[in-house]
Amino acid sequence: MKARTGQREFSVASGDNDAAIPPACTLCGVRSLTVCAPLDNAGLTAVDEIATRHTFEPGQTIFDEGEPSQHLFNVTDGTVKIYKLLADGRRQITGFLFSGDFLGLASEATYTYSAEAVTTTKLCCFRHGQLDELLQRSPQMERRLLAIAGHELAEAQEQMLLLGRKTAKERVASFLLLLSRRAKQTGRSEDPVHVPMNRTDIADYLGLTTETVSRTFTKLKLEGLIRLLPKSMVALADRQQLSDIAETS
Amino acid sequence: MKARTGQREFSVASGDNDAAIPPACTLCGVRSLTVCAPLDNAGLTAVDEIATRHTFEPGQTIFDEGEPSQHLFNVTDGTVKIYKLLADGRRQITGFLFSGDFLGLASEATYTYSAEAVTTTKLCCFRHGQLDELLQRSPQMERRLLAIAGHELAEAQEQMLLLGRKTAKERVASFLLLLSRRAKQTGRSEDPVHVPMNRTDIADYLGLTTETVSRTFTKLKLEGLIRLLPKSMVALADRQQLSDIAETS
DNA sequence: CGCAAGATTGACGGAGTTCAAGCCGAGTGG
DNA sequence: CCACTCGGCTTGAACTCCGTCAATCTTGCG
Numbered sequence: 403m404k405a406r407t408g409q410r411e412f413s414v415a416s417g418d419n420d421a422a423i424p425p426a427c428t429l430c431g432v433r434s435l436t437v438c439a440p441l442d443n444a445g446l447t448a449v450d451e452i453a454t455r456h457t458f459e460p461g462q463t464i465f466d467e468g469e470p471s472q473h474l475f476n477v478t479d480g481t482v483k484i485y486k487l488l489a490d491g492r493r494q495i496t497g498f499l500f501s502g503d504f505l506g507l508a509s510e511a512t513y514t515y516s517a518e519a520v521t522t523t524k525l526c527c528f529r530h531g532q533l534d535e536l537l538q539r540s541p542q543m544e545r546r547l548l549a550i551a552g553h554e555l556a557e558a559q560e561q562m563l564l565l566g567r568k569t570a571k572e573r574v575a576s577f578l579l580l581l582s583r584r585a586k587q588t589g590r591s592e593d594p595v596h597v598p599m600n601r602t603d604i605a606d607y608l609g610l611t612t613e614t615v616s617r618t619f620t621k622l623k624l625e626g627l628i629r630l631l632p633k634s635m636v637a638l639a640d641r642q643q644l645s646d647i648a649e650t651s
Numbered sequence: 652m653k654a655r656t657g658q659r660e661f662s663v664a665s666g667d668n669d670a671a672i673p674p675a676c677t678l679c680g681v682r683s684l685t686v687c688a689p690l691d692n693a694g695l696t697a698v699d700e701i702a703t704r705h706t707f708e709p710g711q712t713i714f715d716e717g718e719p720s721q722h723l724f725n726v727t728d729g730t731v732k733i734y735k736l737l738a739d740g741r742r743q744i745t746g747f748l749f750s751g752d753f754l755g756l757a758s759e760a761t762y763t764y765s766a767e768a769v770t771t772t773k774l775c776c777f778r779h780g781q782l783d784e785l786l787q788r789s790p791q792m793e794r795r796l797l798a799i800a801g802h803e804l805a806e807a808q809e810q811m812l813l814l815g816r817k818t819a820k821e822r823v824a825s826f827l828l829l830l831s832r833r834a835k836q837t838g839r840s841e842d843p844v845h846v847p848m849n850r851t852d853i854a855d856y857l858g859l860t861t862e863t864v865s866r867t868f869t870k871l872k873l874e875g876l877i878r879l880l881p882k883s884m885v886a887l888a889d890r891q892q893l894s895d896i897a898e899t900s
Numbered sequence: 901c902g903c904a905a906g907a908t909t910g911a912c913g914g915a916g917t918t919c920a921a922g923c924c925g926a927g928t929g930g
Numbered sequence: 931c932c933a934c935t936c937g938g939c940t941t942g943a944a945c946t947c948c949g950t951c952a953a954t955c956t957t958g959c960g
Contacts, residue, residue, distance in 0.1 A: 486812045489898060494812040509801035515808055544793055551800035552758035558807035559764055563735045563743040565814035566858030570948070601907060609815030611949055616908050632957090649738060819916070850939065863916055865940055881925095 427453070430526075435502030435588070436476050437550060440542040448539075452532040458519035464505070467516045473527050474506035480523030481598045484515045485606065495607040496558070498599065501588045504550050521598045565609045573608040574618040575648040578628065582638060594635045676702070679775075684751030684837070685725050686799060689791040697788075701781040707768035713754070716765045722776050723755035729772030730847045733764045734855065744856040745807070747848065750837045753799050770847045814858045822857040823867045825897040827877065831887060843884045 427446040433439060438449055455478075458464055464475070467486060482499040496515060499505055505525070508514055528536075537544045564573055578595065586592035597604075601612040608615065622628045627644055629637040638644055676695040682688060687698055704727070707713055713724070716735060731748040745764060748754055754774070757763055777785075786793045813822055827844065835841035846853075850861040857864065871877045876893055878886040887893055 484808075486808060488812070488816060492816040494815040496808040496811045507801055508805055509798045510805065514805045538790065541787065541790060541793070544790070544797065548793065548797050548800060549758045551797060551804060552756055555800060555803055555807060556757055556759065556763045558804060558811065559733075559735060559745040561811055562745045562807065562814055563737070565811055566743040566855075567737060567741040600905095606815075612907075613909085613950080614948060617948090620908075849937095860917060861939080862918080862941085866916090869940075 430478060432476075432478055432502040432588070437504050437543060437546050438476070440546050441540065445536075445540055445543070448536055452528055452536065453526050456525050456527055458523045458525065460519055460521055462519045464517040464519060464523075464525070465513050467513050469513050471506060471508060471510060471513045472530055474504070474530060474533055475528070476526040477501055477503045477505060478524045478526050481520040482517055482523055483520050483599065483603060483607075484517045486515050493606045494609070495603060496561070497554075498607065500584050504547070507547070507551055507554065520603065570608075570610055570614050570618050571621065572647055573610065574604075574615065574622065575627075575644045577604065577608055578636060578638060579641075579644055579648050593641075594631055594637045597634045597636055679727065681725075681727055681751040681837070686753050686792060686795050687725070689795050690789065694785075694789055694792065697785055698777075701777055701785065702775050705774050705776055707772045707774065709768055709770055711768045713766040713768060713772075713774070714762050716762055718762050720755060720757060720759060720762045721779055723753070723779060723782055724777070725775040726750055726752045726754060727773045727775050730769040731766055731772055732769050732848065732852060732856075733766045735764050742855045743858070744852060745810070746803075747856065749833050753796070756796070756800055756803065769852065819857075819859055819863050819867050820870065821896055822859065823853075823864065823871065824876075824893045826853065826857060827885060827887060828890075828893060828897050842890075843880055843886045846883045846885055 427433065427438065427450045428443075430436075430438070438446065441449060453476075458480075464482065465471075465473070477499050479501055482503075482505060483495050484497050484499065484505070485493050485495040487493050498520065499517075505517060506513070537547065564576055568576065578597075581597060582592045582595045585595050590596065599607075601615050604610075605612045605615045610618075619628070619630065622644075623630055627638075627640045627647075629639050631637055676682065676687060676699045677692075679685075679687070687695065690698060707729075713731065714720075714722070726748050728750055731752075731754060732744050733746050733748065733754070734742050734744040736742050747769065748766075754766060755762070786796065813825055817825065827846075830846060831841045831844045834844050839845065848856075850864050853859075854861045854864045859867075868877070868879065871893075872879055876887075876889045876896075878888055880886055
């Protein structure tokens with residue numbers, strides 16, 4: 403169980419393995435957002451030694467529900483979706499992850515959900531045991547992880563409210579505002595907001611069908627609340643009213 | 652921020668304050684299930700010194716969303732519901748908590764949801780700062796808390812799948828099996844299972860209306876899958892088929 | 901330019917909601 | 931001991947939002 407530093411043989415699904423790490427964690431653009439935020443130089447070096455970087459292309463599976471959960475991940479670029487399936491194929495996307503998000507927080511022996519790249523995605527990958535050891539030596543990092551878990555729990559509850567009690571229009575408005583908020587957090591455009599996922603993914607996230615999502619977009623457009631731009635961009639023409647719709651009817 | 656041991660002035664909402672702690676944590680019946688599980692005697696003593704016990708009657712508020720989150724809790728007896736509201740009164744119950752469950756995991760300055768006693772409930776209460784200090788001295792306890800958070804996250808995702816993609820019948824079947832599983836875990840009857848919450852609470856947990864919940868119970872009864880007994884007990888007459896229904900259509 | 905995958909739109913149907921009575925059972929008081 | 935009451939549960943009937951099925955349109959890309 404000791405961390406053998408320098409060890410780099412590694413394979414996660416079939417992502418590209420660029421074993422050469424040119425600049426190391428000190429240059430990581432999303433560090434301030436991640437679990438690594440509280441680390442000093444020594445800590446970063448330790449992380450750097452156990453981390454490997456992988457790239458996943460759109461649609462590529464990162465892991466599947468039920469698989470042994472050998473790795474944990476940090477999203478350093480791109481968008482990831484996590485989801486659960488029913489036996490007959492019905493799917494619920496339980497979250498979209500963006501730069502800086504932590505992936506794999508579960509503490510079960512096997513993954514309890516599947517993860518797949520939405521856009522080209524870069525991940526920083528840790529073996530479970532090695533990260534555990536690091537956590538034992540860095541209480542701040544563990545504390546940070548606990549805070550992240552708390553945040554995710556709060557977000558999950560917000561999403562339950564959406565799925566259980568909001569109308570289609572409220573769901574779509576909430577979703578667009580969420581995307582905008584996350585874009586801002588990660589330094590991307592918050593107003594003409596980029597919507598990297600397709601209608602099917604949005605539907606499976608919001609507990610709707612693609613048709614309803616599409617109709618709702620159209621309705622919001624006709625009411626002048628949003629504008630659908632090329633390249634999957636959406637302008638939030640009336641942010642205030644969108645907010646009003648999102649929080650309640 | 653130092654923990655002043657022995658300090659006991661305390662008030663959480665308006666629960667009874669039985670300041671005299673006769674037996675202390677060593678006699679706590681649910682300890683093995685809680686965040687206190689990994690503690691040795693010294694740790695238990697420390698917990699005992701900062702914990703106060705409170706009792707809440709059915710319907711009594713434990714805390715409200717938006718309030719400063721000064722306390723964290725361990726449920727030692729009874730059932731608690733946590734929920735979020737929309738401005739127009741629509742409610743989503745995001746979870747029911749039973750003996751041994753931890754309440755208040757959020758790490759925000761204010762509670763992000765409300766909590767209310769469903770049955771007569773006993774809570775073990777900690778001031779935020781004091782528990783934090785204890786956690787800093789007990790890495791195992793912090794680790795345990797992280798594991799608990801992970802479990803809750805997995806449960807939340809399961810519930811999102813239910814809310815977003817399951818039919819009314821599947822939701823009710825899932826709910827009964829959940830209650831049964833939790834009853835078993837806490838040493839209560841798992842087959843004629845006690846359903847302590849009313850139809851409105853069940854509806855707000857499952858994203859349905861009371862009428863639909865009632866109709867679905869009736870349907871399951873007519874199909875011979877359950878029997879509705881007096882005193883809010885439900886017999887799971889055909890557990891296998893209930894399971895089949897719960898996991899998918 | 902032409903194709904294929906995704907997005908939109910339309911028509912229709914159904915699962916679940918809404919509104920409105922009844923029913924049942926536990927607590928209360930005569 | 932029993933009628934009364936009140937809240938919660940059940941049942942019925944009509945409606946509605948969203949899902950389903952199917953056709954058309956748009957867009958990105960070779």
